[in-house]
Amino acid sequence: MAQHGMDPTAPLTGEPTKKTRRKLAKEMRTQLIGFGFMIFLTTMAFISIASDEIPSGFAIPFILLLACIQVVLQLYIFMHLNERGNGWQNIMIWTAVLIAIPTVASLMLLLGIVKY
Amino acid sequence: MRYLWRLLPLAFILLMAGCGKQNLSALDPQGPVAAAQFDLIKLSLTIMIIVIVVVFAIYLFVIIRFRERPGDTHIPKQVHGNKALEVVWTVIPIILLLFLAVPNVMQTFTLAEVEDTEDSVRIVVTAHQFWWEFEYPEYDVVAGQDMYIPTNTRINIELEASDVIHSFWVPALAGKQDNVPGITNEMWLEAPEEGVYQGRCTELCGEGHWLMDFQVIAVDPDTFETWAQNMATTDDDVEEETTVAVEGREVFEQNCISCHAVGGEGGNMGPNLTNFGEREVVAGFLEYNDENIADFIRYPQEKKPGSLMQAFPQITDEEMDALIDYLDSLKVLD
Amino acid sequence: MADQHVQTLPPSPEKATLEGKNKYLGFWLFLGGETVLFASLFGTYLGLRGSTVDGPGPSELFHLPLVFIMTMILLTSSLTSVFAIISMKKGNYKGLLAWMTATVLLGATFLGLEIYEFVEYVEHGLGFTTSAFGSSFYTLVGTHGAHVAFGIAWITTLIIRYRKSGLTLTNAPKFYVAVLYWHFIDVVWVFIFSVVYLMGIGG
Amino acid sequence: MSNTNAQTKSVVWDWLTTVDHKKIGIMYLVAGAFFFALGGFEAILMRIQLMFPEATFLPAQTFNELLTMHGTTMIFLAAMPILFGLMNYIVPLQIGARDVAFPFLNSLGFWLFLFGGILLNLSWFFGGAPDAGWTAYVPLSSEYSGTGIDYYVLGLQISGAGTLIGGINFLVTIINMRAPGMSMMRMPLFTWSTFVASTLILFAFPALTIGLLLLMLERIFGATYFAVASGGNVVIWQHLFWIFGHPEVYILILPAFGIFSEIIATFSKKRLFGYSAMVFATLLIGFLGFMVWAHHMFTVGMGPIANSIFAVATMAIAVPTGIKIFNWLFTMWGGRIQFTTANLFALGFIPSFVMGGVTGIMLATSAANYQFHDTYFVVAHFHYVIIGGVVLGIFGGAFYWWPRMFGYRLNETLGKIFFWMFLFGFHLTFFVQHFLGLMGMPRRVASYLPGQGLDEMNLISTIGAFLMGVAFIIFVVNIFVSMKNKETSGDPWDGRTLEWTIPSPTPEYNFAQTPLVRDVDALWYEKYEGEGSMKAAEPLGDIHMPNGSILPVIISLGLFIASFGFIYHDDGWTWVAIVGLVITFGSMFVRSIKEDHGYHIPVDEIKKGGK
Ligand code: HEA
Ligand code: HEA
Ligand code: CUA
Ligand SMILES: [Cu+2]
Numbered sequence A: 001m002a003q004h005g006m007d008p009t010a011p012l013t014g015e016p017t018k019k020t021r022r023k024l025a026k027e028m029r030t031q032l033i034g035f036g037f038m039i040f041l042t043t044m045a046f047i048s049i050a051s052d053e054i055p056s057g058f059a060i061p062f063i064l065l066l067a068c069i070q071v072v073l074q075l076y077i078f079m080h081l082n083e084r085g086n087g088w089q090n091i092m093i094w095t096a097v098l099i100a101i102p103t104v105a106s107l108m109l110l111l112g113i114v115k116y
Numbered sequence B: 001m002r003y004l005w006r007l008l009p010l011a012f013i014l015l016m017a018g019c020g021k022q023n024l025s026a027l028d029p030q031g032p033v034a035a036a037q038f039d040l041i042k043l044s045l046t047i048m049i050i051v052i053v054v055v056f057a058i059y060l061f062v063i064i065r066f067r068e069r070p071g072d073t074h075i076p077k078q079v080h081g082n083k084a085l086e087v088v089w090t091v092i093p094i095i096l097l098l099f100l101a102v103p104n105v106m107q108t109f110t111l112a113e114v115e116d117t118e119d120s121v122r123i124v125v126t127a128h129q130f131w132w133e134f135e136y137p138e139y140d141v142v143a144g145q146d147m148y149i150p151t152n153t154r155i156n157i158e159l160e161a162s163d164v165i166h167s168f169w170v171p172a173l174a175g176k177q178d179n180v181p182g183i184t185n186e187m188w189l190e191a192p193e194e195g196v197y198q199g200r201c202t203e204l205c206g207e208g209h210w211l212m213d214f215q216v217i218a219v220d221p222d223t224f225e226t227w228a229q230n231m232a233t234t235d236d237d238v239e240e241e242t243t244v245a246v247e248g249r250e251v252f253e254q255n256c257i258s259c260h261a262v263g264g265e266g267g268n269m270g271p272n273l274t275n276f277g278e279r280e281v282v283a284g285f286l287e288y289n290d291e292n293i294a295d296f297i298r299y300p301q302e303k304k305p306g307s308l309m310q311a312f313p314q315i316t317d318e319e320m321d322a323l324i325d326y327l328d329s330l331k332v333l334d
Numbered sequence C: 001m002a003d004q005h006v007q008t009l010p011p012s013p014e015k016a017t018l019e020g021k022n023k024y025l026g027f028w029l030f031l032g033g034e035t036v037l038f039a040s041l042f043g044t045y046l047g048l049r050g051s052t053v054d055g056p057g058p059s060e061l062f063h064l065p066l067v068f069i070m071t072m073i074l075l076t077s078s079l080t081s082v083f084a085i086i087s088m089k090k091g092n093y094k095g096l097l098a099w100m101t102a103t104v105l106l107g108a109t110f111l112g113l114e115i116y117e118f119v120e121y122v123e124h125g126l127g128f129t130t131s132a133f134g135s136s137f138y139t140l141v142g143t144h145g146a147h148v149a150f151g152i153a154w155i156t157t158l159i160i161r162y163r164k165s166g167l168t169l170t171n172a173p174k175f176y177v178a179v180l181y182w183h184f185i186d187v188v189w190v191f192i193f194s195v196v197y198l199m200g201i202g203g
Numbered sequence D: 001m002s003n004t005n006a007q008t009k010s011v012v013w014d015w016l017t018t019v020d021h022k023k024i025g026i027m028y029l030v031a032g033a034f035f036f037a038l039g040g041f042e043a044i045l046m047r048i049q050l051m052f053p054e055a056t057f058l059p060a061q062t063f064n065e066l067l068t069m070h071g072t073t074m075i076f077l078a079a080m081p082i083l084f085g086l087m088n089y090i091v092p093l094q095i096g097a098r099d100v101a102f103p104f105l106n107s108l109g110f111w112l113f114l115f116g117g118i119l120l121n122l123s124w125f126f127g128g129a130p131d132a133g134w135t136a137y138v139p140l141s142s143e144y145s146g147t148g149i150d151y152y153v154l155g156l157q158i159s160g161a162g163t164l165i166g167g168i169n170f171l172v173t174i175i176n177m178r179a180p181g182m183s184m185m186r187m188p189l190f191t192w193s194t195f196v197a198s199t200l201i202l203f204a205f206p207a208l209t210i211g212l213l214l215l216m217l218e219r220i221f222g223a224t225y226f227a228v229a230s231g232g233n234v235v236i237w238q239h240l241f242w243i244f245g246h247p248e249v250y251i252l253i254l255p256a257f258g259i260f261s262e263i264i265a266t267f268s269k270k271r272l273f274g275y276s277a278m279v280f281a282t283l284l285i286g287f288l289g290f291m292v293w294a295h296h297m298f299t300v301g302m303g304p305i306a307n308s309i310f311a312v313a314t315m316a317i318a319v320p321t322g323i324k325i326f327n328w329l330f331t332m333w334g335g336r337i338q339f340t341t342a343n344l345f346a347l348g349f350i351p352s353f354v355m356g357g358v359t360g361i362m363l364a365t366s367a368a369n370y371q372f373h374d375t376y377f378v379v380a381h382f383h384y385v386i387i388g389g390v391v392l393g394i395f396g397g398a399f400y401w402w403p404r405m406f407g408y409r410l411n412e413t414l415g416k417i418f419f420w421m422f423l424f425g426f427h428l429t430f431f432v433q434h435f436l437g438l439m440g441m442p443r444r445v446a447s448y449l450p451g452q453g454l455d456e457m458n459l460i461s462t463i464g465a466f467l468m469g470v471a472f473i474i475f476v477v478n479i480f481v482s483m484k485n486k487e488t489s490g491d492p493w494d495g496r497t498l499e500w501t502i503p504s505p506t507p508e509y510n511f512a513q514t515p516l517v518r519d520v521d522a523l524w525y526e527k528y529e530g531e532g533s534m535k536a537a538e539p540l541g542d543i544h545m546p547n548g549s550i551l552p553v554i555i556s557l558g559l560f561i562a563s564f565g566f567i568y569h570d571d572g573w574t575w576v577a578i579v580g581l582v583i584t585f586g587s588m589f590v591r592s593i594k595e596d597h598g599y600h601i602p603v604d605e606i607k608k609g610g611k
Helices: A018-050 A056-078 A087-109 B002-016 B032-065 B083-112 B207-211 B221-233 B243-255 B290-298 B317-328 C018-048 C064-090 C093-123 C132-161 C171-202 D011-017 D021-049 D060-094 D103-125 D148-176 D189-221 D235-268 D275-288 D304-316 D318-332 D341-364 D366-372 D376-406 D412-438 D455-484 D522-528 D551-567 D574-593 D603-609
Strands: B121-128 B131-136 B141-144 B146-150 B155-161 B166-170 B174-179 B185-189 B195-201 B213-219 D543-545 D599-601
Touching (some): A056 C064, A056 C171, A087 D189, A087 D235, B032 B174, B032 D341, B032 D366, B083 B185, B121 B166, B121 B174, B155 B174, B174 B185, B174 D366, B213 B221, C018 D148, C093 C132, C093 C171, C132 C171, D021 D060, D060 D103, D060 D148, D060 D376, D148 D189, D235 D318, D235 D341, D235 D376, D304 D366, D366 D412, D376 D412
Parallel strands (some): B146 B213
Antiparallel strands (some): B166 B195, D543 D599
């Protein structure tokens, strides 16, 4: 099978290829920008709740939106879902989200207290 | 073809005629709600029978026509599929389902419309392990086990539970709704005919679940009015016909009043007994006779496993006779 | 066997073997399951968050500054774990271990603050059994905390176990998957700080 | 590291430590069959009690325990594990793999299931079995029941973890380990349905995990999610249970659909009609299965909008299911249908399941459901789909794959007697229950009163149950009397798929050479259109195999022990819980720091075995 001729316990030696190194440098940049963006989103969320100026009718949907954006960033930048060969991972995670939405909604709303 | 469609549910009813007790079966609806539900049942059944007939017909044809015959060794053609056929058996079921889904949605909303009107009667039904309490807020009446309703009147019901989940079902009058602790559910029903309708609990609620029966008693509106007035006004001095009954009342006041109310006085851990003398059954299911009453009071758990009534084996025969006399005298109608 | 083979560093050592690929995919699937798991907890919390009965409610308890600090710490720990993987891909095993250690330390700080927070709330009258709000709050945030604790234990084990071995085709997937797990903990936290804390204070 | 360990181990030790998917599959089958007999026995006891009105054969409390244990055992410990057994044995063979993706986890999954099942059943001996129905609705199960429910909670939690692990394992196996040429759209339908069912497991079981966790915290540590007095809400449990529970029924039926697809194609000697529609329908059923759970809760008071939406969504499932039914019928159309026992089960399935399916649509009619709900009509519905679908599927699959798994064919005559008796008994038992329900008989009643017109049909129903019992005994007899009919051919049915390319008995490495797949029904293609036998995708070489391990047993045992600590934690048994958890986490730790690279089977040996 695939691992013919490979020894899984031998330390990996050698340098990454030039191409890989260039890719990694670029990746480093992406990660840092992504991180900066996440810090920004988080701070925005906290500010919009902390400040008295912003009415909660706006702030709540706003922070939820920020949370969703941030999660997508996490999944695609930190967790590399965008890389090739992650088709199944994407399918499964989004299916999970699709199932999570009605789950949360029904546990919030359909408890018999208010009739829908 | 049309004719055939109408025939199918009819055939079904003929098949079922004579099955089940009239005041119990959902197949013999006695009120508009049960009737509407029965109509839906018939409609859905008709559609299902069509489906079954079609599938069975193809099925039988296939297994007879294409069975392997002795000596046959041919290799059938390896067909991949057929687009047109696929579309047919996707679209036809969708259409059939629409015929069911639309009336169903309409009925679902109709059955959920619980609004008080001028002459509607509201009843708050509280389910307990393993008995029923019926409160009539408009009349300031609380009754146990027997739910009196006026005929031809819209009865709006609020459902509550004091311990676990129960479910209120009177098959001949209406489908069930659950009595859920912490939640108030609503439903309505109507009974055009006078009569006694069997009701039961349909949510597993513990040991006594299977015997958590009650009765819905439909009487004409005047009688109902009398019943409700008397339930509300009878106070402690129910006309005692005999002195024995007076003794019985003493026994009752010593032992029972902490749980059972009579005429507005007493606890509510057990059913209100103000009109106990008019029960057809004891504890929801036992035939109403002295022996059963006595046995139930002495050994309630033996008669009805799981019952939460305290047992009174110590009551002497004499006391018991008096007690039963007293209980017998608890009547509100004439 | 193949002991003499020189193993050169592949671009994605975590997915170079079939075992590695399986682990990588299997772990993602597991995270899919975890998504529904946390959705169930979030739903329960949202259903019950108004049920404070006689106990204190969210707006009386939560303090934004603490939550903000905790969030920043966890977010940063996600970044350090990213650095760890980049080091790994560069073949810099020391860097990998160092960044993983940083991640663990940040995680432990986060966990410490969470414990401090819980103790504080209990002192303010919100016990686990005080109200349905209390139960569901501690269950949701506590389950997340338990994930953090498990992550810390897991990564620590990896660091100790492989402190001398150098990067191999066996341990590369293990590190990679542990980091995925760590990111996922961060993802869940994003919703916790938004839905539990910010919405708790904001109305 | 690559030692050929040819030490002779004792047989018991071998089975305890095995990570071979085939042996694990067989262990699933054996344990599942045991629990099936147990659950069936419980059903028979219930039916005896219900034979006559006001019977006193069983006390009401015992009846409630029996019905709970019957439902729980059948669903979690019988049907699902038996299907898991078939999947474990067959799926790697169908996709041309040497094992599953995670052999160690596979073994762990099995042992977790087994210990969870044993734990659940021990409740009978320690203070009474759970008595709140398999759905364990709160607050009956939280505030009004004894320790039986603790066994239910922990037993299901442990075996559920095993199931989840198994599900992930199948998914990764199917995605990553298919033989060259076996694209997704060339996979046999049983593999496809395993794939979809595993996806359902992956997303449905976490909801159960949380439900059980909450119930455990509520019962053992005083949490108040469900306690109305402290602001809790009892409907939360119902949602969590059914978010799991409804997909669960498709977890059961989809693999059965897969089995029938294989059997019907094989014994009609025809390619499956509308392969891609079949795959698509399976996926659609799986997806819709997640959007309809509240049809179990129509009467709980969610409101008319919610009821309508869930009613219509539920009805939609008839469409993809219908597609499957008609595709099976048209697979047979124009074929040469052989009435082997395996195929009889498939042929018995079609009408039986359609009858159960259409009553499902009737139940989905929300306004009418107020009459059906929690009556014997529902009991009739789900036994029609479960027995008419899942159980017939299991028996069909057993007869079909028996020669592959055990190296001998089951006796056809006994098999046919079994089939007819079982089918007849099944319809006798459950057909009348539709009417019982409509005539006012609620489910979960320990008895009923005379004079309500329920007596005769209950008697008939019980007679049917006895017939099923006798039929099952005939099946067990068949297993033993047929042992002498050794099957030498690896392909007894003129099969179509890869599992029939292997010699009998199946070698432990499955395929000496990974096969090359060139079409759906790879073997059939090679036999009738290709070169007569499978092409190989790789040269003959050493085969890498994983080592066995006892750790799965120990990990599961630790949780088993810890459970007692939780259940009796009020009696000062907390230390037991700690000991158990230390055992579990300790052995997990050992596993993670001990690298184990397996061993190789040398070419010479393969040549000997594969001749
Ligand atoms: C293997 C298990 C299995 C399967 C496959 C199904 C399949 C279905 N089930 Fe069933 N169900 C259960 C197991 C299963 N069920 C169990 C165990 C319970 C009880 C749980 C408990 O309370 O203990 C239950 C309960 C249950 C209820 C709740 C009843 C109640 O408590 O009030 C409902 C309501 O909607 C329902 C609906 C359906 C539907 C619509 C399908 C559909 O998938 C059926 C689809 C199939 C067909 C329709 C037939 C073939 C189709 C055609 C030939 C095409 C043409 C058809 C039409 C146009 C109609 N089921
Ligand atoms: C896979 C699922 C499955 C299967 C296969 C069955 C199989 C059977 N079930 Fe049941 N059943 C459920 C799942 C299942 N059931 C569920 C989920 C419930 C709901 C529980 C609840 O309400 O909470 C239920 C409830 C239920 C009830 C309703 C209880 C009530 O509401 O009060 C009844 C009553 O008739 C019943 C009967 C039967 C019968 C007669 C069989 C028969 O088919 C059984 C056939 C079995 C055998 C024939 C084996 C016989 C074995 C022996 C005789 C021992 C001999 C041993 C050896 C030879 C080794 N089941
Ligand atoms: Cu009350 Cu069942
Ligand atoms: Cu369902």
